[in-house]
Amino acid sequence: MSCRTRVKICGITRLQDAQAAICSGADAIGLVFYEPSPRNVAIDQAAQISKALPAFVTKTALFVDASVEYVEQVLAQVDIDLLQFHGDESAEYCRQFNRPYIKAVRMREDTDLEQIADDYNDTSGLLLDAYIPGIPGGTGEQFNWQWVPKDFKKPIILAGGLSAENVGEAIETAAPYAVDISGGVEAQKGIKSADKIQKFMQVVHLANRDMFTAKQTS
Ligand SMILES: O=C(O)c1ccccc1N[C@@H]1O[C@H](COP(=O)(O)O)[C@@H](O)[C@H]1O
Numbered sequence: 001m002s003c004r005t006r007v008k009i010c011g012i013t014r015l016q017d018a019q020a021a022i023c024s025g026a027d028a029i030g031l032v033f034y035e036p037s038p039r040n041v042a043i044d045q046a047a048q049i050s051k052a053l054p055a056f057v058t059k060t061a062l063f064v065d066a067s068v069e070y071v072e073q074v075l076a077q078v079d080i081d082l083l084q085f086h087g088d089e090s091a092e093y094c095r096q097f098n099r100p101y102i103k104a105v106r107m108r109e110d111t112d113l114e115q116i117a118d119d120y121n122d123t124s125g126l127l128l129d130a131y132i133p134g135i136p137g138g139t140g141e142q143f144n145w146q147w148v149p150k151d152f153k154k155p156i157i158l159a160g161g162l163s164a165e166n167v168g169e170a171i172e173t174a175a176p177y178a179v180d181i182s183g184g185v186e187a188q189k190g191i192k193s194a195d196k197i198q199k200f201m202q203v204v205h206l207a208n209r210d211m212f213t214a215k216q217t218s
Helices: 015-023 043-051 068-077 091-095 113-119 167-174 194-217
Strands: 006-009 028-032 058-063 082-085 101-107 125-130 156-159 178-181 186-188
Touching (some): 015 194, 028 043, 091 101, 101 113, 167 178, 167 194
Parallel strands (some): 028 058, 082 101, 101 125, 156 178
8 A cells, every 4th residue: 555655854953943844744853862963952942842742743752872861861851752763773772662663774785674674573664864884864865765675564764865856756766655854954954944844845745646646547
């Protein structure tokens, strides 16, 4: 069954950026709890943003090889629906929080997604991002979308260097369950552009409409 492509806008640091994402139709927002990132958000700021958001928006917390204590501290203080692990976290680590989680995979040509899906068999999805040595994610780089398997056993969230200019082609090529974007909708690092978000969402909506039209006429 093919679904409408969901959208997560990641790297939210301000309430108005979350609201711009939601008003444009985003399904999820991402809060980055990773200090080296320019999108890192303080726990109290994240708590305020999260508390102010309406129903039916998935509030995602992103971590990179964080200590268990830090993840627990965030979960105790911020209203979070989904965890996103973007480092070398093991399946045992990811599942210990008893929350739905997605696992990021930095894609190379020989990445064995079947094995990864089996290892993280309780994940709510695999987020595929570009592999750039030494950088865990949010690089603005894309990988070869031809490497994304079709009708995979786990929902695929496509990420890495997406923008309004390329997301239509990304959806057509990879048919992911969802797309995840950060840098491509920023005015500057850590600050989103409402205009870029709206343009990005418009292209996703058009791609979905074209996909459904094509299915109806085939
Ligand atoms: O956004 C970050 O700074 C970040 C830092 C460390 C790990 C992941 C990060 N972001 C995630 O990276 C991908 C792709 O981002 P972009 O669109 O290429 O800028 C996305 O999933 C973000 O959630």
